[in-house]
Amino acid sequence: MRTTVRLSLILVASLLLVWPASPASAQGLVLTPPVAGGVARGFDDVGRFEAGHRGVDLRGSPGETVRSAAVGVVQFAGLVAGVPTVSVDHGNGWRTTYQPVVAAVAKGDRVDAGQPLGMLTSGHCSAGCLHWGLTDGTRYADPLSFLAAPPVRLVPHGTQPAPPPRIAEATLPAARLGGLPVAGRSSSPFGMRRHPITGVWKLHDGTDIAAPCGTPIVAPSAGTVTRAYYNPAYGWRVFLDHGGGLVTAYNHLPSVSVAVGQRIEAGGRIGAVGTTGLSTGCHLHWMAWRGGRLVDPLTLGG
Ligand SMILES: [Zn+2]
Ligand SMILES: [Zn+2]
Structure with a gap:
């Protein structure tokens, strides 16, 4: 007993x-x-x-x-x-x-x-x-x-639980853009240049795509509008957050027709080509950031 x-x-x-x-x-x-x-x-x-x-x-x-x-x-x-x-x-x-x-x-x-x-x-x-x-x-x-x-x-005594497998940390694939936001020709590339209006040698912080004013600008990949406002140099501008640390911006628009928080699918309309702000003519000044660092949007193509 x-x-x-x-x-x-x-x-x-x-x-x-x-x-x-x-x-x-x-x-x-x-x-x-x-x-x-x-x-x-x-x-x-x-x-x-x-x-x-x-x-x-x-x-x-x-x-x-x-x-x-x-x-x-x-x-x-x-x-x-x-x-x-x-x-x-x-x-x-x-x-x-x-x-x-x-x-x-x-x-x-x-x-x-x-x-x-x-x-x-x-x-x-x-x-x-x-x-x-x-x-x-x-x-x-x-x-x-x-x-x-x-x-x-x-666990019951004597039970040897199997060790968990080794699994690498979670990561996101690098975000890619699906195409160009405007059908047009690249008129000034990203990089150092003399500013066409101020004459100052400085970084051209985007890629210019020349197209007639009013030409639709579409999202090169899906994203959410995070900012939409007027800036004296960039004119009317819209920022799209594509997730995964990839952000793009569209400048010199004639006006803003999207709202902050709005989701735009790939190919959805962001606005139109304009020439507001410090601009010499109708074109899209297209900008991009990866992980907060300014990059050439043309290097992000899918
Ligand atoms: Zn269950
Ligand atoms: Zn530009």
Whole structure:
């Protein structure tokens, strides 16, 4: 009897043995939780063709915002076997998946860590939860192993949890522009030149495209209007943020016809060629920045 009690106590103690999950590597993938709720069901490290829970369930209420766990590009937003699903490609061969989530993003959108992906809906757990997965298309990994502060887990004594795979940090592909914003000829390239009006030798901080005033200017790739205002030198100008650190600007417009916050699809109209501000004639002065650094927009073509 005494022995049985002692054995039971040892068994209970072993089951409660606490082990810290391996901390996320400083160089490798680091994820942030997509919802604030705790773990409702953990990850089963099972073989490819074995049954098991290939993700983790995090508690959450229908209607709650689900956020991207890392920077990436939306790879899928739609139904998978009837379940609303969003997946984000992290540029390292791995993607995170979120179910059941009604998408607020579209395939191809660039997302930052913490950026809303959509709204959690009911269907996975009776009490409400997000099923969160991490896969390279063949293998599955426990996303909790890649949190900056992984939760402490209880495992039965003697169980050797498989170490998480090495996964490189999440990255965005370099943003590209799809084409020219105006059909016209390049009349003055980006680079050092003598200013045509002031005569001063200085950097020409964009590329000029000559075209008749009124010629439509279209977005060379999708973006969001971040600034639209008048400047004495640049005239009426519009800035487009394309995501991924790529920003473009359109100067000397006759007026501004878009609003800050407005989304413009690739090929959508930004405005028209004009000659407002310090300008010698009808042309588009087209500017671009990558990661905050001024670059020649013609080097960003797809
Ligand atoms: Zn699940
Ligand atoms: Zn110019």
